[in-house]
Amino acid sequence: MTLTEKWSNGVTSLHGMHIRGFPNCFMMSIAQSGLTVNFPYMLNEQGKHIGYIVAQALTLPARSTTSSHHHATTKNLSPALDDL
Numbered sequence: 001m002t003l004t005e006k007w008s009n010g011v012t013s014l015h016g017m018h019i020r021g022f023p024n025c026f027m028m029s030i031a032q033s034g035l036t037v038n039f040p041y042m043l044n045e046q047g048k049h050i051g052y053i054v055a056q057a058l059t060l061p062a063r064s065t066t067s068s069h070h071h072a073t074t075k076n077l078s079p080a081l082d083d084l
Contacts, residue, residue: 003022003025011031013031013032015032015033016029016030017049026053028047028050
């Protein structure tokens with residue numbers, strides 16, 4: 001499945017950075033993530049966070065969220081985005 005196919009009915013992610021089914025893909029954008037007037041600052045913060053995640057992944061045992069957890073988190077975040 002491509003990302004275009006996965007998002008054919010709308011963007012879904014965990015914290016605007018992680019996409020279920022794409023474990024090695026970290027998205028850096030404003031879709032479902034923080035928004036600031038200083039876009040380079042946001043990219044810098046997202047980059048530092050991705051670096052932290054990768055460092056932790058190299059030292060901690062592997063884990064995966066369940067599909068129901070992913071959908072519950074996405075459902076909880078969606079109403080907040082409707083107000084933007």
